[in-house]
Amino acid sequence: DGGITQSPKYLFRKEGQNVTLSCEQNLNHDAMYWYRQDPGQGLRLIYYSQIVNDFQKGDIAEGYSVSREKKESFPLTVTSAQKNPTAFYLCASSQTGADTQYFGPGTRLTVL
């Protein structure tokens, strides 16, 4: 089945540690996205990539980093510089030229 997978579903991190969230898609989509969702709030864009080896900062990129070495993979690293990383993280993808964005199931990150 085609889709987007995110792992792990739940992630716990100690303060001061970096952690990487995985996002993989087999939809052959060119564009991929990372969003952060806090309780009772909407989605805020962290980073997005429209093509391999290229990505752009979203609205809240500080404290996060990404890479796009392969079309199907777009990992997100939450660094120790991110002051309040506890949140729900959603990965999405879309086909260039097409309009609809598809989402993964999300990762819940908790900083202990």
Add this chain to the structure above:
Amino acid sequence: AQTVTQSQPEMSVQEAETVTLSCTYDTSESDYYLFWYKQPPSRQMILVIRQEAYKQQNATENRFSVNFQKAAKSFSLKISDSQLGDAAMYFCAYRRSSGTYKYIFGTGTRLKVLA
């Protein structure tokens, strides 16, 4: 910059009744896409319906339909014959039709369905 506003943080509807969720947006573009996404308690984002701005006809998907008013920059979602499974957060979203493929989301409306 484009913005999307959902002014109703929470709405309630009786089962089998009809409810309308509001969304307004601001853009200087003439061609764009609008979406409604549903996020149930599982937190999986599900596309409910989409609208292309150059199409005047309102989109419909079974019990879901939109009222797209381009001049007013309004994009409301109507849910007919509401079911318990419709209870969720609903997000309105916008994307330009060309250039950067960046999506702008509203803050969401929580819909409660009363039995």
